[in-house]
Every structure is written in C-alpha cells, then in structure tokens.
Amino acid sequence: MEKQIGFIGAGNIAKTIINGLTANFQEINKNIYITNRSKGKGESLRNKFQVNLCHTNIELVKNCDIIFLCVKPDVSKLVLREIKDHVRDDQLIISVIAGVTIDDIMKYFEQPKKVIRTMPNIPVVVREGMIALSGSNEVSDDDLNLAIDLLSSIGRVDVIEEKMMDVVTGISGCSPAFLxxxxxxxxxxxVLQGMPRDKAYQYIAQTLVGTGKMILEEEIHPAEIKDTVSSPGGITIAGVYALEKRGFRSTVMEVMEACDEKLKALRR
Incomplete structure (x- = not known):
C-alpha cells in the first residue's frame, strides 16, 4: 500500500479502521496520518499504532492521497469549511459521517471531487461489520476497488446506490440493537427453563454466527433454514406458530418503518 491515508477524527470508527488496516497491510502505519480536536486522544492513537499525528487538518490534507472523514455530523461543517480550498481533484474523500450525503459534501467545493460515502455498523469492531459504500460520479472503478480493499479489513463491503443508504441505516446500522x-x-x-445466563448467551450467539454463515457463505435462503429445522408436529414449528400468532414479522417490519420515519424527521 503506497497511498498516504489520512483520518480526520480519531474516535472509535477511525481507531477501528486503522486497527484493521494495520492488521492486514504490512507497515501501513507509516502511511497513516491522523488529526483530532482532542490532543490527548490523537496522541493515544499515534502511540498505539505508531502512525503520524498532524497538527492541523490542512496539514493532513496536504500529505494524503485518501482522506477519511471520521467526525460527528455537527463537526463536519467546520471541517469541510476548513479543508475545502486545499483538497485536490486527484484526492479521494471517504466519508464515515452518519446522515451526510455526497451532495452535502460536494456543496463545499467549487469543483466536483471524488467522494465516497460509507455506512459501517458496530460489528466492525470485531472485523465482522457490514459496510455500505456509494461513490460520486467522479469516483472511478479503481477508486471504488481501493476503498473496498481498505474497508474489507473490517468487514464485508457492498457497493450500493446512495438512495438505499437510509434502508441500510435500519437493517445494518440499527439492527445490532434489535438482534x-x-x-x-x-x-x-x-434462564426460565433453568440454564445459566452466560451459557445461554454462548449458545445463542454462536447460533447467530452459524446461521449468518449459512445464509452468506452457503447461500441458503432463510426460509429454507426455517423449513429444514421445522419438523412436522415438532418443537420448532410450535415456536414458529407462537411467533406468527403474535405478529412477529409485522412487528419487525414496523420497527424498520419507525427507523425510516425517524431518519426522515431528523433530516427535516
């Protein structure tokens, strides 16, 4: 990896991405630059990964080929105003700012830039995240492949149309809470049936992992898994019936609807 990679913001998501990069690319830490409003947090990240700490965002932009924007939405406006006159046309901006669109970023620049918007979810902390990715018209296939290569160090990456990002927020960003x-x-x-809670969590969590792998790696349809486990007159189908009788599916769909409505309200 010869590209110089900068991270504006040294919070959890930046730390997670850097952790994945340093684990997957040998000596990439020498090519990584970071900045952060909190000097202590920036120095902590520098010491942990032996990366380069810049004094200002402008200094970072001038040194890097790829710029990760890893700041909160309310801070992003200040950051973009600060760097807008220093971003080159050949640089790639990768935004991890929740709810901020490609157009929101573009309006700070006189000329269109290469901008990629991403939406990672919390399992990236164990490198098993789901990361949605959309690029502006200026982003080439090589740029997309580079972003995919970098972000694959923390999970599975999927390129989608940006209009689908709101749906991704619900099924990927919010769903770890629901699950x-x-x-x-x-x-x-x-526990009600007499099993210790820690043991129950172990069995359920591993079953989630295994079921996910069946769907992703073996490409088995969820309905097929349900049908395979549900023997005629058996235990599983009795549980499925209890879920259906109480509107389990429609309740989950309403949860997704509530997420979408909240997201639209926040945007307004």
Whole structure:
C-alpha cells in the first residue's frame, strides 16, 4: 500500500479502521496520518499504532492521497469549511459521517471531487461489520476497488446506490440493537427453563454466527433454514406458530418503518 491515508477524527470508527488496516497491510502505519480536536486522544492513537499525528487538518490534507472523514455530523461543517480550498481533484474523500450525503459534501467545493460515502455498523469492531459504500460520479472503478480493499479489513463491503443508504441505516446500522434484544429475550427464556445466563448467551450467539454463515457463505435462503429445522408436529414449528400468532414479522417490519420515519424527521 503506497497511498498516504489520512483520518480526520480519531474516535472509535477511525481507531477501528486503522486497527484493521494495520492488521492486514504490512507497515501501513507509516502511511497513516491522523488529526483530532482532542490532543490527548490523537496522541493515544499515534502511540498505539505508531502512525503520524498532524497538527492541523490542512496539514493532513496536504500529505494524503485518501482522506477519511471520521467526525460527528455537527463537526463536519467546520471541517469541510476548513479543508475545502486545499483538497485536490486527484484526492479521494471517504466519508464515515452518519446522515451526510455526497451532495452535502460536494456543496463545499467549487469543483466536483471524488467522494465516497460509507455506512459501517458496530460489528466492525470485531472485523465482522457490514459496510455500505456509494461513490460520486467522479469516483472511478479503481477508486471504488481501493476503498473496498481498505474497508474489507473490517468487514464485508457492498457497493450500493446512495438512495438505499437510509434502508441500510435500519437493517445494518440499527439492527445490532434489535438482534441483541432478541438474543436477550431468548436468554431470558433459557434462564426460565433453568440454564445459566452466560451459557445461554454462548449458545445463542454462536447460533447467530452459524446461521449468518449459512445464509452468506452457503447461500441458503432463510426460509429454507426455517423449513429444514421445522419438523412436522415438532418443537420448532410450535415456536414458529407462537411467533406468527403474535405478529412477529409485522412487528419487525414496523420497527424498520419507525427507523425510516425517524431518519426522515431528523433530516427535516
């Protein structure tokens, strides 16, 4: 990896990406630059990964080929105003700013720039995340492949149309919370039947991992898994019936609808 990679913002997502990069690309830390409003956090990240710490965002932009924007939405306006006159046409901007569109970023520049918008979810911390990616018209296939190569160090990357990012927010960004509630509820049921809670979490979590691999790696349809496990007159189909009788599917769909409505309200 010969590209110089900069991270504006040294929070959790920047730390996670850098951790993945340094684990997958030998000596890439020498090509990584970071800045952060909090000097202590920036120095901590520099010391942990032996990367380069810049004093200003402009200094970072001048040194890098790829610029990751890893700041909060309310800070992004200040950052973009600061760097807008220093970003070159050949540089690639990769935004990890929640809710900020490619057009939102573009309006700060007189000329269109190469901008990629990403939406990672929380499992990136264990390098098993799902990362959605959309690029502006100026982004070439080589740029996209480079971004995919970098972000694949923390999970599975998928290129989508930007208009689908709101849906991704619900099914990928928010769903770890919903899945965790389901895991907790299953564990409560196991505890009710006499199993220790830590043991219940172990069985349920591993079952989630295994089921996910069946869907992703073996390309088995979820309905096929359900049908295979549900024997005629058996235990599983009795549980499926109890879920359906209580509107499990429609409730989950309403959850997605609530996420979409909230996202639109926040944007307004």
């Amino acid at each position: 965790s509630i389901f895991v907790e509820a299953l564990a409560d049921g196991a």
